[in-house]
Structures are given as C-alpha cells and as structure tokens.
Amino acid sequence: MKVAVVGCTHAGTAAIMNTVKLYPQAEITVYEKNDNVSFLSCGIALYVGGVVKDPHGLFYSSPEQLESLGVNMKMQHEVSSIDTDQKTLSAKNLQTDEETTDTFDKLIVTTGSWPIMPRIEGSSLNNIVLCKNYAHSLHIIERAKSARHITVVGAGYIGIELVEAFEMSGKKVTLIDSSERILNKYLDEEFTAQIEKDFTDKGVQLALGQTVTSFSGNDSGSVKTVVTTAGTYETDLVILCIGFRPNTGLLKGQVDMLPNGAIIVDEYMQTSKKDVFAAGDSCAVLFNPTGKHAYIPLATNAVRMGTLTARNLVAPTTKYLGTQGTSGIKIFDFNIASTGLTELAAADAGIIAESVMIEDSYRPDFMPDNEDVKLKVVFEKDSRRVIGAQVMSKADLTQSINTLSVCIQNKMTVEDLGFVDFFFQPHYNKPWNLLNQAGLHAMQ
Known part of the structure; x- marks a missing residue:
C-alpha cells in the first residue's frame, strides 16, 4: 500500500506515526514544503515572551525521527497538483526546482491553514509580519528587539498572548480588532471585560471596533503608522493575527468543502472521494453543540483527526466523536477556559439558549487562602442540554471545562449536571x- 501524506504539522505527524505502527508494510511518502515538522505554534507567544528559552522544545518530532521509522521524507517539497481520480501528484523540490510525479493508493491531506493576509494598502512594508510557523517566531523576536511600539492586529488567542508577552517585556502595545470585544468567539462579555480592564490598567492601548484600512511607511520602507476606521496609530512593528483559512487549493473542485474551503470529512476522516483522507486545520469538524460542520482550527482537533485517519485508512474502524472546540488560555494572573457555544454564539446559530452564572470562592471560607471563580454554563432552553461553558479564576480550575466538554459531547442536561457525582475535599472545592x-x- 502506497500512502502519500501532504503536510506534516500536528495532524500529519499523528497520521504518519500511527500509520507506521498499524501498517508496517506500507510505503509512506511525506511531502512537506518547510524544513521542519510538528511545530507547536501555540508556543510562539511563550517563546517571544521568554518563558520558553529553547525553541527546539516546541517541536515534538523531526524529519530524522520519522525517517528512522522507515518514512520517506520529502522535505522542502511543495505539491503543485493532485489528481484524485488518477491517484497521482506532482511536487517541486524547492532547493533544486526539480519536478517529480508520484502515485498513491491512499492520500492523506494535512495541509493545515495559513494566516489571513488582507489586501490593505501598505501591507508589503517592512516590519509587518504574520504569526504561524517557526520562521515567523524567529522573525518576530528579531524585529521586536529594536521595536519600542508594537501593534497587534487581531484579538483572538494568538493576538492576546502576544500582547501580554510584549507588555511584560516592556514594550508599548496597541491591540486592534474589528470586533467590539477581545476573544469574542470564546468568551462572553462578563469575562472579556475583566481581561480588557487588566490590559488597559497595564497601559495596553485597545483599539476595538476598528478595522485597519491602510499602513504607511517611513523613508526606509518600514511601517510607521496603522490607519483604521477610527484613528491612526504610530508603530514600529505590526503583527497580523486576523485569523486562519484552510490551505486546500490542491483539492478544490475534487472533494466536498465548506464555502471557506475547509474539507468536509465523514466520521472516519474520509473525504467525498474514495481513498482520500483529510485531517487537521484543512478540514471542517463536526461541532457537537450545533450538530453541524464548522471550521475550528485547533491542535487538539488535529492530533485526534490525524490519529483517526490512520486507524480508518484501510477500513472504517473508529468513529470521530466530534468536537466542542474546547480551549484555554492564561492571561496575567487569570486561568481561563471555554467549551462549546457562548451565549452570543448560540444566538447567532439560531439556538434559543439560557445561561447560569456562578460567582463564588472556589473552596470553603475556613481555608487560609482562597480565590474567586466565575463560571458560566449555557444550555438550550427547550431540551435543557448543556451547549457551552466558560470559567475564569486566579486558581487553576480550567479542568472543569474539560468535564463540561464531556457533558456537551454526551448531550447531558443541566439537571444531570446538578447531580453528577464529584468528590469534595476542602483543598480543592466545596461540598x-x-x-x-x-x-x-x-433548575430554580
């Protein structure tokens, strides 16, 4: 069995390592246009902020490791075309410009995503950078050394973590986003208001509800100002974290996709074309709170899907359980996590929902020290099933969101949640x- 894998970050690495184990006789060839594999981009802000000293720790595999397993690694090879009917692909060696053609019995597409780069006047100026891969992280760190004022465009997880890292390293920071709130896809206003206050208290300039319209440069060709729909901001460095789009042009018109290009796979990770599988940020996922396919690029989704691809490569064996889009973040002193739908997202999805908010100390008052916690659970009004949750505390209570993720996956109701058996111990919680x-x- 000839297996071709296109792309090798989270989903690709998981698919490759499990394919090797399950099918030791398979001939596996990997095409990767970069010179590295398995980079944890979620660690970029930690590296930028100096928390992670050695960037090599952000890789959990290597071409050499995969080659030692018998995998044919075609590094710095960019696939230019795929014919899923004829089961052929063409690739270019980026070092020699040599073009090659290969055949496959099974194809695994794990091409991931790429940052959205808007067509804005001046976007080609120096010191306007993206934030996705290892090369980007090195670029950001080098440019940040001489930058006094850094502007981050995009208030999602990556943007927020970079803002924190730069503020803690003594930089003047401006955060711009077209939404009125930061992290609006993950948290409702009761949570984001506290984070925004922390940022402004520390001197971060929040430019929310504004869209970037242009960049202007200085005489040396580097960015000097960012112009938005509401103002102009001087800067030395701009980092674009606007979002991601699936990198799936190779299969356009050959397999079913969402309007944004995300590949639709079934519960066994197979596309609409036989023997063509896909996983990771190139794919749509089954989003359990709505029961529909959605684009949720997360490393956790990617490694699960990559592992399932290998298990289902020869025959449908293990079903995908879907996802709740569960995620977490630490900003300054607060530990924050969320799963499923926010109250606002539920409304946007046409779901009539209600919510309950708990604000309390997380353990008994007789304990010598304590922390407040804020928990919000969102549930569908008619069925009463839990469809989302958010938590924030200076104590690390983020694992409670993993528990609620399981509740959503298993369609539990808030009544079920009220009487689930949890342990009590004063060090950790209340009766x-x-x-x-x-x-x-x-239930009240």
Whole structure:
C-alpha cells in the first residue's frame, strides 16, 4: 500500500506515526514544503515572551525521527497538483526546482491553514509580519528587539498572548480588532471585560471596533503608522493575527468543502472521494453543540483527526466523536477556559439558549487562602442540554471545562449536571462542586 501524506504539522505527524505502527508494510511518502515538522505554534507567544528559552522544545518530532521509522521524507517539497481520480501528484523540490510525479493508493491531506493576509494598502512594508510557523517566531523576536511600539492586529488567542508577552517585556502595545470585544468567539462579555480592564490598567492601548484600512511607511520602507476606521496609530512593528483559512487549493473542485474551503470529512476522516483522507486545520469538524460542520482550527482537533485517519485508512474502524472546540488560555494572573457555544454564539446559530452564572470562592471560607471563580454554563432552553461553558479564576480550575466538554459531547442536561457525582475535599472545592452549583441554579 502506497500512502502519500501532504503536510506534516500536528495532524500529519499523528497520521504518519500511527500509520507506521498499524501498517508496517506500507510505503509512506511525506511531502512537506518547510524544513521542519510538528511545530507547536501555540508556543510562539511563550517563546517571544521568554518563558520558553529553547525553541527546539516546541517541536515534538523531526524529519530524522520519522525517517528512522522507515518514512520517506520529502522535505522542502511543495505539491503543485493532485489528481484524485488518477491517484497521482506532482511536487517541486524547492532547493533544486526539480519536478517529480508520484502515485498513491491512499492520500492523506494535512495541509493545515495559513494566516489571513488582507489586501490593505501598505501591507508589503517592512516590519509587518504574520504569526504561524517557526520562521515567523524567529522573525518576530528579531524585529521586536529594536521595536519600542508594537501593534497587534487581531484579538483572538494568538493576538492576546502576544500582547501580554510584549507588555511584560516592556514594550508599548496597541491591540486592534474589528470586533467590539477581545476573544469574542470564546468568551462572553462578563469575562472579556475583566481581561480588557487588566490590559488597559497595564497601559495596553485597545483599539476595538476598528478595522485597519491602510499602513504607511517611513523613508526606509518600514511601517510607521496603522490607519483604521477610527484613528491612526504610530508603530514600529505590526503583527497580523486576523485569523486562519484552510490551505486546500490542491483539492478544490475534487472533494466536498465548506464555502471557506475547509474539507468536509465523514466520521472516519474520509473525504467525498474514495481513498482520500483529510485531517487537521484543512478540514471542517463536526461541532457537537450545533450538530453541524464548522471550521475550528485547533491542535487538539488535529492530533485526534490525524490519529483517526490512520486507524480508518484501510477500513472504517473508529468513529470521530466530534468536537466542542474546547480551549484555554492564561492571561496575567487569570486561568481561563471555554467549551462549546457562548451565549452570543448560540444566538447567532439560531439556538434559543439560557445561561447560569456562578460567582463564588472556589473552596470553603475556613481555608487560609482562597480565590474567586466565575463560571458560566449555557444550555438550550427547550431540551435543557448543556451547549457551552466558560470559567475564569486566579486558581487553576480550567479542568472543569474539560468535564463540561464531556457533558456537551454526551448531550447531558443541566439537571444531570446538578447531580453528577464529584468528590469534595476542602483543598480543592466545596461540598457542592462548582459544576453541581451551576446545574442546581439552572433548575430554580
């Protein structure tokens, strides 16, 4: 069996390593246009902020490791075309410009995503950079050394983490986003208001509800100002973190996709074309809170899907359970996590939802020290099933969101949540666990 893998970050690496284990006789060839594999881009802000000293720790595999398993690694090879009917692909060696053609019995497409680069006047100026891969992280660190004022465009997870890292390293920082709130896809206003206050208290300039319209440069060709729909901001460095789009042009018109180009796969990771599988940020995922396919690029989704691709490569064996889009972030002193739909996202999805908010200390008052916690659980009004949750505290209570992710996946109701069996120990919680409290309050 000849297996061709296109792309080798999270999903690709997981698919390759599991394919090697499950099918030791398979001939596996990997095409990767970069010179590295398996880079954890979620660690870029930690590297930029100096928390991670050695960037090599952000890789959990290497071409050499995969080659030692018998995998034919075609590094710095860019696939230029794929014919899924004839089961052929063409690739170019980026070092020699040599073009090659190959055949396959099974194709695994794990081409990932790429940052959105808007067509804005002046976007080709120096010191306007993206934030996605290892090369980007090195570029950002080098440019940041001489920058006094850094502007981050995009208030999602990556943008927020970079803002924190730059503020803590003594830089003047401006954060621009077209939405009225930061992290609006993950958190409702009760949570984002606190984070925004922390940023402004530390001197971060928030330019929210504004869209970048142009960049202007200085005499040396580097960016000097960012112009938005509401103002002009001087800067030395701009980092674009606007979002990602699936990198799926190679299969356009050959397999079913969402309007944004995300490949639709079935519960066994197979596309609409036989023997063509896909996983990771190039794909849409089954989003359990809505029951529909959605584009949710997360490393956790990618490694699961890559592993399932290998298990289902020869025959449908293990089903994908779907995702809740569960994620977490630490900003300054706060530990924050969310899963499923926010109250606003539920409304946008046409779901009539209600919510319950718990604000309490996380353990008994007789304990010598304590922290407040804020938990919000969102549930569908008619069915009462849990469809989302968010938590924030200076204590690390983020694992409660993993528990609620399981609740959503299993279609549990808030009544179920009220009486789930959780342990009590004063070091960690109260006799009525925080999640129990949310369920009980929702029943009142």
